[in-house]
Amino acid sequence: xxxxxxxxxxxxxxxxxxxxxxxxxxxxxxxxxxxxxxxxxxxxxxxxxxxxxxxxxxxxxxxxxxxxxxxxxxxxxxxxxxxxxxxxxxxxxxxxxxxxxxxxxxxxxxxxxxxxxxxxxxxxxxxxxxxxxxxxxxxxxxxxxxxxxxxxxxxxxxxxxxxxxxxxxxxxxxxxxxxxxxxxxx
Amino acid sequence: xxxxxxxxxxxxxxxxxxxxxxxxxxxxxxxxxxxxxxxxxxxxxxxxxxxxxxxxxxxxxxxxxxxxxxxxxxxxxxxxxxxxxxxxxxxxxxxxxxxxxxxxxxxxxxxxxxxxxxxxxxxxxxxxxxxxxxxxxxxxxxxxxxxxxxxxxxxxxxxxxxxxxxxxxxxxxxxxxxxxxxxxxxxxxxxxxxxxxxxxxxxxxxxxxxxxxxxxxxxxxxxxxxxxxxxxxxxxxxxxxxxxxxxxxxxxxxxxxxxxxxxxxxxxxxxxxxxxxxxxxxxxxxxxxxxxxxxxxxxxxxxxxxxxxxxxxxxxxxxxxxxxxxxxxxxxxxxxxxxxxxxxxxxxxxxxxxxxxxxxxxxxxxxxxxxxxxxxxxxxxxxxxxxxxxxxxxxxxxxxxxxxxxxxxxxxxxxxxxxxxxxxxxxxxxxxxxxxxxxxxxxxxxxxxxxxxxxxxxxxxxxxxxxxxxxxxxxxxxxxxxxxxxxx
Numbered sequence: 001x002x003x004x005x006x007x008x009x010x011x012x013x014x015x016x017x018x019x020x021x022x023x024x025x026x027x028x029x030x031x032x033x034x035x036x037x038x039x040x041x042x043x044x045x046x047x048x049x050x051x052x053x054x055x056x057x058x059x060x061x062x063x064x065x066x067x068x069x070x071x072x073x074x075x076x077x078x079x080x081x082x083x084x085x086x087x088x089x090x091x092x093x094x095x096x097x098x099x100x101x102x103x104x105x106x107x108x109x110x111x112x113x114x115x116x117x118x119x120x121x122x123x124x125x126x127x128x129x130x131x132x133x134x135x136x137x138x139x140x141x142x143x144x145x146x147x148x149x150x151x152x153x154x155x156x157x158x159x160x161x162x163x164x165x166x167x168x169x170x171x172x173x174x175x176x177x178x179x180x181x182x183x184x185x186x
Numbered sequence: 187x188x189x190x191x192x193x194x195x196x197x198x199x200x201x202x203x204x205x206x207x208x209x210x211x212x213x214x215x216x217x218x219x220x221x222x223x224x225x226x227x228x229x230x231x232x233x234x235x236x237x238x239x240x241x242x243x244x245x246x247x248x249x250x251x252x253x254x255x256x257x258x259x260x261x262x263x264x265x266x267x268x269x270x271x272x273x274x275x276x277x278x279x280x281x282x283x284x285x286x287x288x289x290x291x292x293x294x295x296x297x298x299x300x301x302x303x304x305x306x307x308x309x310x311x312x313x314x315x316x317x318x319x320x321x322x323x324x325x326x327x328x329x330x331x332x333x334x335x336x337x338x339x340x341x342x343x344x345x346x347x348x349x350x351x352x353x354x355x356x357x358x359x360x361x362x363x364x365x366x367x368x369x370x371x372x373x374x375x376x377x378x379x380x381x382x383x384x385x386x387x388x389x390x391x392x393x394x395x396x397x398x399x400x401x402x403x404x405x406x407x408x409x410x411x412x413x414x415x416x417x418x419x420x421x422x423x424x425x426x427x428x429x430x431x432x433x434x435x436x437x438x439x440x441x442x443x444x445x446x447x448x449x450x451x452x453x454x455x456x457x458x459x460x461x462x463x464x465x466x467x468x469x470x471x472x473x474x475x476x477x478x479x480x481x482x483x484x485x486x487x488x489x490x491x492x493x494x495x496x497x498x499x500x501x502x503x504x505x506x507x508x509x510x511x512x513x514x515x516x517x518x519x520x521x522x523x524x525x526x527x528x529x530x531x532x533x534x535x536x537x538x539x540x541x542x543x544x545x546x547x548x549x550x551x552x553x554x555x556x557x558x559x560x561x562x563x564x565x566x567x568x569x570x571x572x573x574x575x576x577x578x579x580x581x582x583x584x585x586x587x588x589x590x591x592x593x594x595x596x597x598x599x600x601x602x603x604x605x606x607x608x609x610x611x612x613x614x615x616x617x618x619x620x621x622x623x624x625x626x627x628x629x630x631x632x633x634x635x636x637x638x639x640x641x642x643x644x645x646x647x648x649x650x651x652x653x654x655x656x657x658x659x660x661x662x663x664x665x666x667x668x669x670x671x672x673x674x
Contacts, residue, residue, distance in 0.1 A: 015215070022211055031202035044210050052217045084556045085494065085532065108190040115201040122195075137192040138199050148607050151534065151553040165191070 003067045010058055022051060025068060029075045035119055035134050036079035038089075038127070050078040076139055080131070080149065089127050109169055112176060121171050129164035136161050446509045446670050452643060454664010456501030456527035460657055493602035493609070494556045499528035501662045503568065509670065515576040525566040525592060527662055532556035533600065533609045552600065552609040560609070562599035564616075564660065566592040572624055582630035582639075590622045590645070601652055620649040626666055639668040 001024065009017030026047065033046040053074050061070055083089040111118060122130060135141040135149075136157075143157040150157070505523030512518055534553030552560065572588025599616055600609040628641030644663040651658040 018215075018218070019211065022214065026206050026210070027203045030204040030206050031199065034202070034204060035199065040204075043204075044206055047206055048210050048213050048217075051214045055214075055218050084554070090555055090557050108194075111191075111194045111198055115198045118195065118198050119202055137195050151555065151607055169191070 004063060007058060007061060007063075007067065010055065018055060021054075025071050026051070028068070029071060031119070032072060032075045033079055035122055035138070036076075036083065036131060038123060042082070042086075046075070046079045046082045049082065050075040053078060076135075083127065083131060107169055109172060111172065113172065117175075118172075121168060121175070124171070125164055125167060128160060129167065132157060132161045133164040133168065137165070444510070446511075446672070448507050448509065448668055448670035449504070450507045450521065450523060450666060450668045451502075451504045452664055452666040453500070453502040454643075454662055455498045456660065456662040457498035457529045458496045458651060458658040458660055460659075494532040496529040496531050496562070496658065499530050499561060501525075501527045501664060505568070507570075507668060509574070515579075517574040519570070519572045519574050519586065519588070521570055523568040523570065523590075525568045525662075527564045527566065527660055529562050529660075530559050531562060531600070531609075533558060533560045550600075550611040551606075554602070554607045554609065560600060563597060564594060564599065565596040566594055566620075568592045568622075570624060574628075582632070584628050584630065584639070584641075586624070586626045586628060586643075588624050590624050592620045592622055592647075594618045594620065616652055617649050620647050620651075620660070622647050622660075628666065628668065635672050637670045637672065639670075641666060 006017055006021055010021055029050065030043055030047050033043040033050070034040065037043045037046060050071075054071055057074070061067065113121075122133060125133060132146055135146050136143065141149075143154045143161070146152075146157040146161075147154045503523050503525040505521055507519055507521030507523075509517050509519045534555035534557055536550065536552055568590050569592075570588060570590040572586050572590075574584050574586045577583050577585055594613075594616065597613050597616060598611060599613075600611045601615045602608075603610050622645045624643065624645050626641055626643030628639040630637055630639045642663070643666045645661060647660040649659075651660050
């Protein structure tokens with residue numbers, strides 16, 4: 001797909017081009033939004049808000065990187081703002097500076113489940129853990145950046161992530177065990 | 187270096203793909219169209235206000251250029267077949283400033299016999315002369331047709347046949363006599379001390395030795411009018427001119443009009459809107475990573491945490507005003523007001539105070555988590571300069587347009603600092619002097635001593651609120667009430 005021509009047509013305000021851009025990126029971007037929220041409805045709200053920002057800021061995209069990457073960054077920041085605005089999420093984003101028990105990050109279990117299953121597991125984490133896990137493990141933020149986003153210390157971000165990772169691995173192991181049990185049962 | 191687990195998670199998540207529901211795109215499309223229209227309006231609104239104001243000012247100043255000292259007079263000739271009629275409760279939009287040429291009878295006094303309709307000539311009084319229509323005579327009254335000009339009087343009541351209810355009175359001027367056949371200008375006949383605008387019914391002329399007939403100036407239906415033009419009955423000066431027997435210009439020399447002082451009170455809502463820079467959003471600034479580049483460096487994401495939306499809050503103002511009438515329909519208004527504006531935003535919890543800028547002043551700071559509402563309050567002293575134009579000739583409906591310089595005297599507003607990701611309370615970050623455009627409509631209620639005007643208003647700032655981002659502009663709209671102090 002010729003992204004340059006597509007973007008130019010979108011900037012001219014052509015509805016067909018805008019729809020085409022949306023259709024091409026909506027699916028993957030919804031997946032991004034899905035990981036940050038607790039429901040598909042919230043994920044679609046974030047997607048909608050994010051794409052509005054995409055169309056209004058499309059003139060800033062100078063083709064120095066991938067269009068998909070640029071749109072993804074918009075979605076992530078939109079999702080973060082959405083979490084902060086909504087009280088049911090923002091309350092649980094109040095990270096404390098208490099020193100949590102340090103959890104080892106050495107285990108690297110093999111992930112055998114489907115993508116959606118894994119995404120659902122991530123979404124089951126508490127919102128604070130969920131967000132930090134998404135930002136660090138998937139989006140590539142470091143703990144300094146995460147600390148600045150949420151106004152917390154780097155050490156707090158690090159320990160929160162460690163807890164989230166450990167919990168996720170624990171659930172994955174349990175799930176794998178359940179799968180094995182059911183397989184044996186058959 | 188990421189662990190293997192994180193790599194696996196990332197790879198798995200890239201496989202994830204959903205299909206959004208249909209309404210999502212519809213809502214996106216609606217918002218795109220709506221925002222573009224709104225920004226277009228906001229962009230053109232100040233320009234439109236200035237053009238409208240300039241056009242109205244030019245039109246109003248040129249309107250009475252040649253007729254500033256215009257004099258209006260009217261000549262009314264009595265109808266042959268009409269009688270002076272009584273006035274009941276009618277205010278028929280009389281014709282002040284009119285002159286009436288009324289033929290005078292030989293007999294100075296006439297009376298109408300309420301019973302028979304006959305008139306009996308009365309001896310003339312040396313101190314009075316009678317201005318009467320020849321149709322006062324009963325025979326002519328019986329024969330003549332009364333012209334009704336929207337009036338409710340019946341022929342019978344005018345004649346007084348079998349009816350003692352009303353009898354006609356025509357004003358007379360003591361000391362003025364007229365010769366038969368001589369037309370007397372109405373204005374020379376009427377003595378302001380004698381004229382009674384309301385009809386004074388006389389029970390029976392037979393009981394009175396001298397018939398006194400007073401013609402009200404408010405009852406021109408008896409006469410065929412040769413109007414030279416419409417007369418503003420609300421222009422009291424013109425009416426007074428009739429009473430005094432002189433004709434004065436209806437239009438005043440407004441250049442010598444004095445200033446009128448008054449009070450103004452307004453209340454409504456205020457808030458902020460994004461400015462004319464359509465390249466900005468409220469919170470995002472994105473830069474592109476080069477092709478095949480590693481993940482973007484931290485600096486790019488530092489700004490991804492933006493300020494929350496601002497919500498409208500109550501706004502009010504009060505102060506003094508001074509008004510000077512420039513011409514019949516245009517006035518200049520200025521004054522000094524106190525104006526309060528507010529807008530609400532959501533901030534996080536209070537953080538330790540920060541030193542701002544190069545000073546050692548510590549300012550309150552709040553985290554960027556949007557958990558509590560924070561009201562940004564702005565206190566202004568306003569100096570408005572406006573023109574007030576009366577839209578309709580006969581109705582006191584005015585449009586007011588102008589500008590106002592507003593000096594911020596106090597504020598507790600916070601601004602969002604991208605570097606620290608905090609909301610910081612710092613007055614220096616906001617533009618202290620702001621120019622506002624002002625547009626309003628008002629309707630005046632002519633209360634005797636204190637005329638009151640009331641109507642909606644809208645104010646929009648041409649100066650950005652925050653000096654850094656230049657993105658937010660204050661606005662206010664609501665209802666304004668003005669009370670003028672009239673001299674006794």
